Amino acid sequence: MDKIVPVYVLTGFLGSGKTTLLNRVLEEAASGHRKIALLMNEVGDANVEGGLLEQDVPMAEMLGGCICCTIRADLGMELSKLAREHRPDAIWIETTGIARPLEILDSVTEASMYERLELKGVIAVADARHLLDRIRVGAGKTYKLMREQISAADLVVLNKTDLVGATELDELQSLLEVWSPNAVKVSTVRTQVDLEEIYRLNHVSASDLSRSDSRTCSSDCELDHAHEHQHEHQEHHGKGASHDHVHALTYYLPGPVDSHAFEALVSRLPEDVYRAKGIVTFRDTASRFLFQYAYRESDYLRITPQKTVYDVVVFIGEGFSKQALLRELEQLTEV
Numbered sequence: 549m550d551k552i553v554p555v556y557v558l559t560g561f562l563g564s565g566k567t568t569l570l571n572r573v574l575e576e577a578a579s580g581h582r583k584i585a586l587l588m589n590e591v592g593d594a595n596v597e598g599g600l601l602e603q604d605v606p607m608a609e610m611l612g613g614c615i616c617c618t619i620r621a622d623l624g625m626e627l628s629k630l631a632r633e634h635r636p637d638a639i640w641i642e643t644t645g646i647a648r649p650l651e652i653l654d655s656v657t658e659a660s661m662y663e664r665l666e667l668k669g670v671i672a673v674a675d676a677r678h679l680l681d682r683i684r685v686g687a688g689k690t691y692k693l694m695r696e697q698i699s700a701a702d703l704v705v706l707n708k709t710d711l712v713g714a715t716e717l718d719e720l721q722s723l724l725e726v727w728s729p730n731a732v733k734v735s736t737v738r739t740q741v742d743l744e745e746i747y748r749l750n751h752v753s754a755s756d757l758s759r760s761d762s763r764t765c766s767s768d769c770e771l772d773h774a775h776e777h778q779h780e781h782q783e784h785h786g787k788g789a790s791h792d793h794v795h796a797l798t799y800y801l802p803g804p805v806d807s808h809a810f811e812a813l814v815s816r817l818p819e820d821v822y823r824a825k826g827i828v829t830f831r832d833t834a835s836r837f838l839f840q841y842a843y844r845e846s847d848y849l850r851i852t853p854q855k856t857v858y859d860v861v862v863f864i865g866e867g868f869s870k871q872a873l874l875r876e877l878e879q880l881t882e883v
């Protein structure tokens with residue numbers, strides 16, 4: 549069975565330091581024998597930064613549009629291709645500075661149906677000086693987008709702190725606590741973040757990261773262990789409901805499930821799960837279905853896939869308890 553490839557989304561406004569961080573990721577990968585593949589998106593027709601990267605790595609370029617809107621449909625395909633052709637230890641997606649993280653989250657999780665991929669973390673880089681200037685204005689598209697990117701992140705890298713004073717830094721740090729209370733926050737110059745912090749990120753339990761330890765999943769986590777790992781996270785970090793920010797829960801089903809039990813689970817979904825999708829095999833009908841759910845409406849389409857697809861369900865929402873949902877899914881597959 550192929551391993552699950554972890555996916556990291558790197559977001560952050562124009563010029564905040566994303567490429568600087570990516571270069572560090574690649575350097576560390578080269579010395580630590582971690583194989584990284586990159587998916588780079590540029591609104592223009594040229595990938596300037598891709599050409600400047602210091603390492604030669606498997607790379608897909610998506611040019612001429614933003615992956616969160618105009619060329620979003622291609623994202624899943626490009627991700628699958630990278631995973632299949634290179635079997636990397638991790639895929640990093642560098643988004644354009646203007647990308648809206650939610651839409652990207654949706655597309656990445658979509659790809660989990662066709663390839664063994666799992667979104668592990670959203671990393672937002674913010675330019676401290678620029679952010680402060682925008683906060684002073686307190687409105688406008690850029691301000692809104694910066695806030696959105698930060699709010700969707702599991703890890704916020706407050707970069708270019710050499711360009712602000714100590715009081716300003718305090719102000720920014722307090723603000724990040726409000727905007728993204730459950731994310732891990734680091735303040736850096738030239739994105740000098742401990743990369744192990746990133747590889748410990750687990751989108752399933754992002755809020756627990758600050759308490760994470762060596763028992764967290766490694767990047768070469770196998771599918772057959774995914775369930776165990778998730779369970780370990782849950783056991784180890786306690787069972788209290790975690791109320792995070794926007795997040796996705798990806799769960800590969802170990803086998804067919806009962807259709808009634810599955811529909812009952814869907815009908816019980818909390819309101820803050822606003823999107824779900826997946827491929828499920830119902831044992832009572834012996835059929836496979838493409839399952840879609842949006843804002844309390846669900847739809848099941850019988851499918852006969854011509855190529856390998858996986859039984860997997862993905863839930864996207866804001867502030868719902870991933871652990872509670874995970875427990876329900878585990879019960880569903882235990883029946």
Ligand SMILES: Nc1nc2c(ncn2[C@@H]2O[C@H](COP(=O)(O)OP(=O)(O)OP(=O)(O)O)[C@@H](O)[C@H]2O)c(=O)[nH]1
Nearest residue numbers: 561562563564565566567568645707708737738739
């Ligand atoms: N002063 C200062 N400059 C920095 C820091 N980090 C990065 N830079 C510089 O900021 C500029 C932009 O950095 P990049 O890493 O290219 O930013 P980016 O987010 O990839 O930019 P886009 O591709 O335009 O979205 C470069 O000239 C970096 O050398 C920092 O902590 N302090």
